[in-house]
Amino acid sequence: MASGRSATSSTVTSGSASRSESRSEQMLIVMSWLREYVEGLPPTRAVADALIRAGFEVEGLRGVGSDVSGVVVGEIVDFEIVETKKKAVRWCQVRVAAGEASSAPGVRGIICGAHNFAVGDRVAVALPGAMLPGGFAITARKTYGHVSDGMICSARELGIGDEHDGILVLPPSAPLGADVTELLDLVDEILDIAVTPDRGYALSVRGIAREAATAFALPFTDPGAPRSGQAAAGEGAAGEAYPVVVEDTAGCDRYVARVVTGVDPAAVTPLTWSRRLALAGMRPISVPVDVTNAVLLGLGQPLHAFDRAKLTGAIIVRRAEAGETLRTLDGVERTLDPEDLVIADDTGPIALAGVMGGASTEISTQTTDIVLEAAHFDPISVARTARRHRLSSEASRRFERGVDPALAPVAAATAVDLLVELAGARPAAGVTDLDHRPAVAPVPLPLREPERLAGRPYSAEVVRRRLADVGCTVVGPAAGSAADSAAGEGVLVVSPPSWRPDLTRPADLVEEIVRLEGYDTIPVTLPLLPAGRGLTAAQRMHRAVGRALAYAGLAEVLTLPFVAADAADALSLPAEDKRRLAVRVANPIAEDAAYLRTTLLSGLIAAAVRNIGRGQQDLALFEIGRVFRELPGAPVRVPTPPVDRRPSAEEVAALDSVLPRQARHVAALLTGRREPAGWSTPGREADWADAVDAAQVVAEAVGLTLTVNAGDAMPWHPGRCAELTVGGRLVGFAGELHPRVLGDAGLPPRTVALELSLEVLVEAATAAPPIVAPVISTYPPADRDVALVVPTQVPVAEVTQALREGAGDLLESLTLFDVFEGAQVGAGQRSLAFGLRLRAADRTLTAAEANAVRDAAVDLAAQRTGAALRA
Incomplete structure (x- = not known):
């Protein structure tokens, strides 16, 4: 409301004022402005639909003023x-x-x-x-x-x-x-268009107007075309043109400078222009700034205005020198990099070329004489400078995507005309135009290329017309010539327009033809694919492992592969542990996630802590994923192979040599209750045996059985850790996590976990002989129990293996059902009670036969492990 307002003055800022409403790829098109460039446009909804068909992302259409x-x-x-x-x-x-x-x-x-x-x-x-x-x-x-x-x-x-x-x-x-x-x-309407990085020309009303005129076959007079009678490059009376020296012609291949004097500091931007700028997302500030922004939005050429009274000597375009600094218009003192392209005068840098001006030469409410800069800067140089200083502006976003290098003199002349009209300025007669643009090579386009790439025929007339709509100059076989016959032979020589630096290959030209003709005109046909061979054996095993763990009641999680530098310390891994050989990411998303994981446990522990913090106390999680291990002695960097040919076998091997080893693992973590409490049972907490059972579930999913021995490896508890092997090869570990690790992570006591190498399991399963289906016997079994006393240091797995081999083919199953330690069996001894189920396929076993099998099994166990029958 009007009540409570107080008049204040605005501070004049750069002509590249940032747009508060837009993202870097967004362009707000004011329809009244667009209709000035293209007469006869249909309703805005039809314009939006046509732009969508032409490949633009129209994100929104809104009306303004109709509610007033x-x-x-x-x-x-x-x-x-x-x-x-x-x-x-x-x-x-x-x-x-x-x-x-x-x-x-x-x-x-x-x-x-x-x-x-x-x-x-x-x-x-x-x-x-x-x-x-x-x-x-x-x-x-x-x-x-x-x-x-x-x-x-x-x-x-x-x-x-x-x-x-x-x-x-x-x-x-x-x-x-x-x-x-x-x-x-x-009353007006606004189109909100997301512009892709390859279409920098569309970040202007001029660029969208050309597309709209083409879509509706309407006449279009290019406002960026050179004016008749315009001075040639470098022309102007001595002493009238402002002196400019371009030392780095690679970073700046064109620089235009115009001088205006007698600017009225009290001039106010007319409401029509201020409203137009506001609807396009820019805040009206003052006539000079608003003029540069109007040219930026209308034509797509960034301009910068220097206060002539604050300049000392000639303008110089060069690279920054080591140690130079510049206070930009946002008030930040910036230390320049030698790769930064800067605008300087005799006092030093006065602007970051194509990014932002400097505070020392900014225009103010007292400025009367202005030097206008309209230049073309190298996109890569501007992009690197903007990212190096974390400084994105409307100018830099356009230069990064490609600005028309032929537009600079027209944009400067347009800005001068507006300053004369709106601020009573007087233009100086001289024009500084330093043009070092390299010649653009034409692109050969075979007439059959559009059909070959798009899958539908395009006549030579359509190809020529669509290339002309884009602005290309086409030279080639004349229409109706022999080379332009139904056979479609012949090659067109196409010169892309200056505002389309992205058109460098025949495929780029074909894309424009297809886009303007309509993607919806391309027939929808599914490609004929060769018959597949299905999943590989390893892929089937990986899926079987995941299904088996899910059936066992574990929930799968997917965690990020990035960890902090102290991830190994959090797991208390020894200094010599290979899991400490972590690979650092070149461009990490955050410093606390700058390394690739060497174990899946880091992610599982983080996921468990997050769930517990949200009230979920009973957890059974698993993950299947890759871990990354740095290869000692691997080269840090190899030359990048060229892109114009297939890399040789030696080049591919060199690239592979720098990659870390990427093994696939499976890991699980269980905490809280493994069996929930009910009306009939009190429930059961997860313990080390559940981790071992889960490991056996993984092995059984690929047709293997793990051998369990006592283990000692961090981050597991030294007395409650199982070492898991298959065929003598280490597969992984399972058991209770170390109390120190649990305390540091904030997990409950007695949390258990496992981690296995899927690669070892898959290799063992692939090398194992095919599984033979068991013979189902119709004869009754014979059950025998034995209790063996063995030293406590003897692994249960060795006793079990001896009993299996001693019992021979008549053994159907072997079960350990009791473990006892106490005074009755003696110090350093324990009792292991096994149940043996015996069965023959062709007869009923007699008691003598069953006892003989039992005795043979006990004798072999006694020979191998020193076991004795418990009295």
Whole structure:
């Protein structure tokens, strides 16, 4: 509302002011501006649909101004100051109808808190019953001891800008009582277009206008075309053109400078231009800044304005010197890199080329003489400078994507014309235009190439017409010639336009032809694929492992492969442990995730801690993924092979030599209750045996059985760790995690985990003989139990293996059902009770036969492990 406003001055900033509403690839197109470039455009929705068909991402369409009504032009007849405890406001008499005296009904009393107006000014008055943007209804209300019969509006309250510290003062010529909506053309529409990085030309009204004109076959007069009679490069009377020296022609292949004098510092940007800039996402600031922004949005050429009085000597385009600094327009003192391209004068750097100007030469409210810069900078150089200084601007975003190098003199001339029109400036006669652009090589395009790549025929006439729509110059077989026959022979020589630096190959030209003809015209045909062989054996085993663990009640998680530098310390891994050989990522997303994991346990522990913190106490998690181990002695860097041919076997081997070893593992973590409590059972906490059982589930999924021995490896508890092997090869470990690791991570005591190498399991399963289906016997089994006393240091797996071999083919199953240690069996001894189920396929075993098998099994166990039958 108008009440409470106070007039303040704005600080003049760079002509490359950042757009508050847009992302780096976003362009807001004001439709009234677009229609000035292309006459006869259909409704905006049809324009949006046509641009979508042409390959643009139109993210939104919104109307503005249609929700404003009841706002008319009024005149300040008189006012008086009303003092309050907090501030002074004005009780204004405002005439809203022409030809009426101050005492007539057309004069209304309105309270206003702003002070930036005088008697006789024309203002926008919202009468009672009026509607402002956002559905804000105006009514007469009593305030500060008066009845305020309406509201005097600011630019922001009308939705035409961000200015709200003062009311909107209209030109004196504004007709009294006229509808402000019609007077200011408030009703408009905005297209929100996401521009892909290869289409820098579309970051301008000019670029979108060309596409819209092509889509509807409408005439288009290019506002960026060279003007007739324009001075040639470098032409101008001696002493009139501003002196410029380009030392780095690779970083700046064209530099245009124009001088204007006599700029009126008090000039105000007209409402039509300020509204247009605001709708396009830029804040109106001052006439010089608004002019550079208008050219930037309209033509796509970034400009920069220097205060001529603050320049010392000639403008120099060069690379920065070591140790040089520059305070940019955002107030930051920046240390320059020798690779930074800078604009300098005799005092040193005054701007980061193509990125942002310097504070020492910025224009201000006292500036009267201006040097305008319109240049073409190397996209890669600008991109690196912007990222090096973490400084993105409207200018840098356009230079990175490619600005038309032929546009600089036209853009500079357009800006000069606007400064003359809006600020009363006088242009200097001289023009500095240093042109070092290299010649652009034409692109050969076989007439059959569009059909070959797109899969549908395109006539030579269509190919030529669409390339001309893009702006290309086409030289080749004339229409109707023998080379242009139905056979489609012949090659066109195509010269892309200066605003399309992305068109460098025949495929680029074909893409333009296909895009403009319509992607929807390409027939939808599925390619014929060769018959597949299905999943590999290893892939089937990986999936079988995942299904088996899920069936066993574990939940699969997918964690990020990035870990912190102290991940190995968190697991208390020994200094010589190979899992400490972590690979650092060249460009990490964060310093606490700068290394690749060497074990899956780091991610599982983090996932468990996160779940416990959210109230989930009972967990059974598993993950299948790759771990990365640095190869000692591997080269740090190898030459990058060329892209114009297939790399040789030696080059591929060299590339592979720098890659870390990427093994596939499976890991699981269990904490809390493994079996939930119920009405009949108290539940059971997960223990080390559950980790071993889960490991056996993994092995059984690929047709193997693990051998379990006592192990000792971090991060497991030294007394509750199982070493798992198959065929004598180490597969992994399972058991209870070390208390120190649990305490550091914040996990509950007795949390258990396992980690196995899937590669070892798959190799063992692949090398194992095929599994033979067991013979199902119809004869009854014979069960025998044995209790063996063995030293405690003898692994159970050795006893089990001896009993299996001793029992021979008649053994159907062997089960360990009891383990006992105590005084009854002696110190250092333990009792292992096994159940043997014996069965023959062709007969019923006699008691003597069953006892003989049992005795043979016990005898072999005694020979190998020193076991003795328990008395």
